Amino acid sequence: MKLSRTEAEDFLYREADLLDRREYDQWLILFTEDGIYWLPMEETDDPLLQSSILYDDTKMREMRVHQIVRKQHYAQLPRSRTVHAVSNVVVSPADQAAEVTVRCVVMVTELREGNYQQIGLGNHRVFAGHCEYRLRREADRLAIAMKKFVLINRDLPIENLSFIL
Amino acid sequence: MQTIDHIRSFADCVTESDLDFRVDTRIYTDQAIFDQEMLRIFEQTWVYVGHISEIENPGDYKTAQIGQNPVIVSRAEDGDIHVLLNECRHRGNAVCREFHGNVKGFTCPYHGWAYALDGKLKGVTHPQGYPENFAAGIGGLIALRSDVFRGLIFATMRDDGPGLMDHFGDVAKYVDLWADLSPEPEYRLAQPHHYSFQGNWKFQVENGTDGWHARITHASAFETAADFGGPPTSARSTVGCTRGFHHGFGILERAGIRQGLTDDQNDLYRAAIARHHPPERLEPIWTERKIFLFPNMTLFDNLIRVIQPVAADQTIVQSYPLVARGLPDTLNRIRLPELHTRLSTAGMINTDDLEMFTSNQTGMRGSKMRWIVLAHGMNEEQKLGGSERIASDTSEVPQRAIYREWARLMSVDGTP
Numbered sequence: 001m002k003l004s005r006t007e008a009e010d011f012l013y014r015e016a017d018l019l020d021r022r023e024y025d026q027w028l029i030l031f032t033e034d035g036i037y038w039l040p041m042e043e044t045d046d047p048l049l050q051s052s053i054l055y056d057d058t059k060m061r062e063m064r065v066h067q068i069v070r071k072q073h074y075a076q077l078p079r080s081r082t083v084h085a086v087s088n089v090v091v092s093p094a095d096q097a098a099e100v101t102v103r104c105v106v107m108v109t110e111l112r113e114g115n116y117q118q119i120g121l122g123n124h125r126v127f128a129g130h131c132e133y134r135l136r137r138e139a140d141r142l143a144i145a146m147k148k149f150v151l152i153n154r155d156l157p158i159e160n161l162s163f164i165l
Numbered sequence: 166m167q168t169i170d171h172i173r174s175f176a177d178c179v180t181e182s183d184l185d186f187r188v189d190t191r192i193y194t195d196q197a198i199f200d201q202e203m204l205r206i207f208e209q210t211w212v213y214v215g216h217i218s219e220i221e222n223p224g225d226y227k228t229a230q231i232g233q234n235p236v237i238v239s240r241a242e243d244g245d246i247h248v249l250l251n252e253c254r255h256r257g258n259a260v261c262r263e264f265h266g267n268v269k270g271f272t273c274p275y276h277g278w279a280y281a282l283d284g285k286l287k288g289v290t291h292p293q294g295y296p297e298n299f300a301a302g303i304g305g306l307i308a309l310r311s312d313v314f315r316g317l318i319f320a321t322m323r324d325d326g327p328g329l330m331d332h333f334g335d336v337a338k339y340v341d342l343w344a345d346l347s348p349e350p351e352y353r354l355a356q357p358h359h360y361s362f363q364g365n366w367k368f369q370v371e372n373g374t375d376g377w378h379a380r381i382t383h384a385s386a387f388e389t390a391a392d393f394g395g396p397p398t399s400a401r402s403t404v405g406c407t408r409g410f411h412h413g414f415g416i417l418e419r420a421g422i423r424q425g426l427t428d429d430q431n432d433l434y435r436a437a438i439a440r441h442h443p444p445e446r447l448e449p450i451w452t453e454r455k456i457f458l459f460p461n462m463t464l465f466d467n468l469i470r471v472i473q474p475v476a477a478d479q480t481i482v483q484s485y486p487l488v489a490r491g492l493p494d495t496l497n498r499i500r501l502p503e504l505h506t507r508l509s510t511a512g513m514i515n516t517d518d519l520e521m522f523t524s525n526q527t528g529m530r531g532s533k534m535r536w537i538v539l540a541h542g543m544n545e546e547q548k549l550g551g552s553e554r555i556a557s558d559t560s561e562v563p564q565r566a567i568y569r570e571w572a573r574l575m576s577v578d579g580t581p
Contacts, residue, residue, distance in 0.1 A: 039511065041356055048498035051356040051486050054511050055502045063389050063506070067513050071385035075516035119363045119478075120523040157361035157481045160523075162516040 001137060003100045008091050011135065011142050012104060016084035019164055024065040027164065028058075032136055032143045037061055039165065041154050053154060053161065068163070075162035078114030078121065082163060085109075086131075099145055102133040106149065108165055120160065127165055128152050175201070175575035179568045180536075184543045186565050187536040190529045193365040199477040206460050206574045207232025210412070211312075211319045211332050213462040213471060214238050214248055216485070218316065218353045219265060224282060227265040230473055231322060236309065237261045237271065238318055241282040248320035249284040250307040260306070271306070284308050315344035316351030335551040336414040336456070343464050345450045348437040349491030354469065355501070357483040360510040364522035366461065366474035367567075369482060372518055373455050373463035373470065374417040374563035376407060377541065382521055386513040405453075407542070407562040411552035413459025413570030415563025421451035423466065425503030430496055437492050457563055459570050467500055468508055478526055484508065484515075539564045 018027045031037070039053035047055050056064060067073045088105040108127040116122030134146040149165050151158075172178065175198075178189035192198050214229040215238040226239040228251060235251035237260075251259045253273040260271040260280060270287060272279045277290035284306035292300060311320040312329035314337070319329050330337060344351060362369075372378070379387075405419035423431055439447055456464040461472040469485040486504050488497050507514045542560025549555055556562045 041358070046498075048501055049355075049488060049494065050501075051358060051509075052502070052505055053358065053509050054505050056506065057502075059393060060502070060506050063393050064513060066392060067385050067389040071388055073385045073513075073517065074382065075520045117527070118524065119527045120520070155356070155359060157359040158510045159361050159363070160516050160519045161360075161511040162520075 001097060001100050002095060003091055003102070003135065003142075005089055005091050007142075008100075008102045008135070009086075009089050012086045012089065012102070012133070015144075016086050016106075019084050020082050022079065024069055024164060028061055028065055030144050031058065031061065031147075032138060032145045033058060035061075035144050036146050036148075037144075038146065038148045039154065040148060040150060043150075053151070053158075065164070073162070075160055078112055080110050080163035081113050083109045099134045099136045102135055104131050104133075105129075106131045106165075110163065125159075127161075129154070172198070175205075176572045178575070179572040181565070181569075184540060185538070186540045186543060186561070186568075187538055188568050189535060190537055191532070191535075192571075193367060193526070194477055194529050196477045199365075199474065201575065203232035203474070205577065206571065207474075208234070208322045209326075209574055209577065210323075210460060211321045211329055212460065213317060213458065214311070214320045215318045216316050216354045216469070217246070217313060217318065217351060220246065222267065224267045224269060225265070226261065226268060226282070228261055228263070229471075231309075231320065232474070234322070235259055236320065237306070238311075238320075239282045239284075245283065246311065246313065246318060247283045248309045248311040248318070249280075249305075250309065252307070253278055254286065254303050254306065255289070280306050315340060317344075332412060333414070334411060335553050336410045336412075336416070336458070339408075339416055339454060339456055340458075340464065342450050342452075343454060343456055343466070345438065345442060345446075346466055347487070347489040347491065348441050352467075352487040352489060355486040355488060357471075357485045358509045359481065359483055360515070360519070361475075361479070361481045362519045362522045363478055364480060364526035365477055366472050366480040368522040368525050369470075369472045369480060369518075370457065370461065370567060371564050372521070373465070374407065374415045374457045375561075376405065376417045376419075376558035377561070378521070382517050383514055386507070386517065389513065405558035406555055407558055407560045409554045409562040409566030411566075411570070413457075413567050415457045415566045417455045417558065417563065419453045419558065421448075421453045423453075423500070424507070425499055426496065430499065434492060434496055441491070457567070459567060465508070467504055480522075539568065 015030055037056040041051045041053060044050045068076050085107045086104050090103045092101040094100050106129060110125050112121040114121050129149050129151040132148045133144060135142050136145045178192050180187050212231045214236055215227050219227045220240040223240055223242045226237055229236050229238060237249045237251045239247050251261050253260050255276055255278050258273050258275045260273045270279055270281050279287040281287050286305040289300045309320040309322055408416040423434055438450055453466055463470040467487040471483045473481045475481055486501055539561045542556040546554050546556040546562055554562055
């Protein structure tokens with residue numbers, strides 16, 4: 001599969017924009033049917049028998065979004081505002097493979113909007129890490145087979161992580 | 166010792182009558198009270214410090230805290246487990262600076278005092294600066310009394326007082342049943358999730374065995390699960406009970422379903438347990454329990470939660486997912502991601518609990534409202550044999566057990 005850096009960047013920017021505009025239902029559609037959204041805690045060859053902050057298949061992603069978008073999910077009431085910045089994009093050449101690996105740096109600045117007199121609201125927080133995507137071509141579109149976001153603070157205490165990174 | 170002149174006695178912070186039970190809001194907000202809790206509670210009772218699966222081999226160690234005291238839990242060459250103060254006898258530095266690892270001993274990075282895995286002083290650098298045998302007379306890392314029950318390692322900073330099993334009393338049989346959810350002994354701990362919140366440590370303490378809040382706070386998670394083919398909300402949390410014991414222990418108990426598993430997978434799991442136990446023990450093991458072990462640990466069916474107080478309004482939680490032994494890996498590989506979805510740092514259940522704790526702390530910042538109420542279900546509470554009390558699953562029986570023990574320990578002047 002061939003993929004230019006520009007094409008990869010366009011795709012990643014579109015995802016970042018969907019997340020920042022909180023179009024979480026649209027974000028779900030970016031994944032393949034067997035796609036995985038993964039925030040690992042340790043690098044391992046068997047993520048299902050080790051700890052992860054999350055390891056979401058399609059159903060778990062859909063449930064997570066359903067709770068945020070359509071339910072009284074107090075941890076997102078009020079909601080988070082985010083700015084996703086994506087850079088240092090590198091596409092691994094893989095002409096023969098069905099998927100292409102794209103690595104990048106992602107920095108997400110987040111704050112909870114609303115009444116800042118409540119503890120926990122209104123604090124600027126930064127979530128930074130290295131992201132690895134496995135992208136696949138499906139019909140006429142690119143789709144995410146794996147989004148693995150390795151946070152630099154993955155094994156340090158994190159406060160309420162209740163939005164989509 | 167700090168004086169707390171606005172409180173006559175810590176026992177007055179908890180009041181109980183026939184059908185009323187109240188707790189002073191200052192125990193959540195006052196840093197001077199927090200400092201006393203670290204001395205009078207954490208340094209006076211048994212505290213969980215680790216699990217045998219974290220230190221399986223000689224030379225393995227992990228670090229933990231008892232109150233604000235850093236400790237090392239190590240396994241020596243002969244296989245014995247030692248719980249040591251992580252504090253060099255020379256100038257007080259932490260001699261072990263990692264969460265876990267494997268070493269031949271511990272050497273202080275400041276002046277090079279070296280200790281064996283059992284804490285004994287192996288030697289000091291430049292010994293000629295001391296009289297002969299001077300350093301040997303000071304001794305090794307301070308060793309704490311410790312004991313192991315079903316893989317769980319506990320330690321106490323008191324040299325006297327009851328042993329671990331006497332301390333557990335009536336709750337021990339439930340911990341035993343919990344451990345048998347790993348068909349073969351004992352559970353393996355995966356790496357912990359670390360999360361924090363800007364609130365008092367006791368909010369998380371009260372929460373794990375609180376069956377009442379789940380229907381309100383977690384309605385969004387339960388409704389979501391139901392919308393995706395899980396059990397309907399109405400089937401949850403309606404069958405069960407709360408139990409309270411002496412020494413602050415409590416249980417929230419429900420009919421056993423292992424979440425995330427299909428009926429067939431639940432049957433597979435039960436069959437794995439049945440291979441190791443007589444038939445009459447299967448239902449008691451299978452029952453779902455959240456067991457709070459005072460002062461700062463909750464056992465879930467596949468999670469160990471350790472609550473680490475940082476300051477009156479700051480808490481860190483280490484949350485260890487559990488992998489059952491003797492269970493087909495196909496089941497563990499379903500249960501772990503499911504657990505992460507509910508209870509990790511980003512869990513659909515957990516994040517809403519944390520939101521309640523900061524909202525607790527927000528509400529209690531002032532001083533006008535002096536008392537909160539923990540009286541729910543006192544009108545139906547029954548005393549069983551020993552120290553055990555029981556009531557319905559929305560009752561605050563476990564929370565009352567916590568504060569009876571809190572008041573007992575805080576009223577003993579155990580200040581060193």
